[in-house]
Amino acid sequence: MLRSLYNWTMALSARKSAAVWLAVIAFVESSVFLVPADVLFLPMALARPERAWRYALIATVFSVLGGIAGWGIGYFAFDALAEPILQFWGKLDTFNELKAGITYEAVVLMLVTSGFAHLPPIKVVTILSGVAHINLGLFVISAIVTRGARFFLLAWLLRRYGEDIRHFIEKRLGLIAMAVAAVLIAAYVTYKFLTH
Structure with a gap:
């Protein structure tokens, strides 16, 4: 099922309405959909590099709006x-594990790591943020910064390096993003350890 969703999303990038579909996928990814907007964003930005910044803006705005919808859910x-959505995508156990040891600071950290590196999945964190009653203003600011950083970094890489960077992004960007997330988590743990 996931492969067919992925293929369907990739096929959308060739349509004239691709920008509209990018907005839709970015929105639903942040609250209910499993396939990341990157799957649509990458081929669109490669096909029309002069529009990469515009596509990054669309993806950022609608990802943030979708995150607000997830927070509201x-x-x-x-x-x-939320519970049926998480159950359907097989993320309810992940959600419950996160919820069990949740602190306000931990949710804010997850907003940063999830927004930039999809670690944990963005929809899990947006819903968890609402359940944990994270301040909506703080939530929106962190979503704008992290989702914007992700999409505008991808746009810059694609404009600068073109097709050569696509395979690198598809295969290794996730690892690099996870490494950055791990550094942020380590810094947070060190800060908590030193202040207690």
Whole structure:
């Protein structure tokens, strides 16, 4: 099922309405959809590099709006909407593990690592942020910074290096992003250790 979703999303990049589909996928990725917007963003930016910045802006804006929707689902409708969504995508156990040891600071850190590196999945963190009653203003600012950083970095890489960088991004960017996330987590743990 995941492979067919991936292939369907890739096929959208060739349509005239690709920018609209990018907005839709970026929105739903942050709250209910499993396939990341990068799958659509990468081929679109490669096909029309002069529009890469525009595509990055679309992806950022709609990813943030989708994140707000995920936050709202967690805040107002966890039992009715969020739990079935997480169950459907097989993320309920991940969510429950995160929720069990949650602190306000940990959710903010996850917003940063998830927004930039998809670690943990963005939809899990947006819903968790609502459940944990994370301040909506703080949530929106962190989403703008991290999602914007991700999409605009990808746009810059694609404009500068073109097709050569695509395979690197598809194969290794996730590892680099996870390494950055690990450094942020280590810095947080060190800070907590030194201040207690």
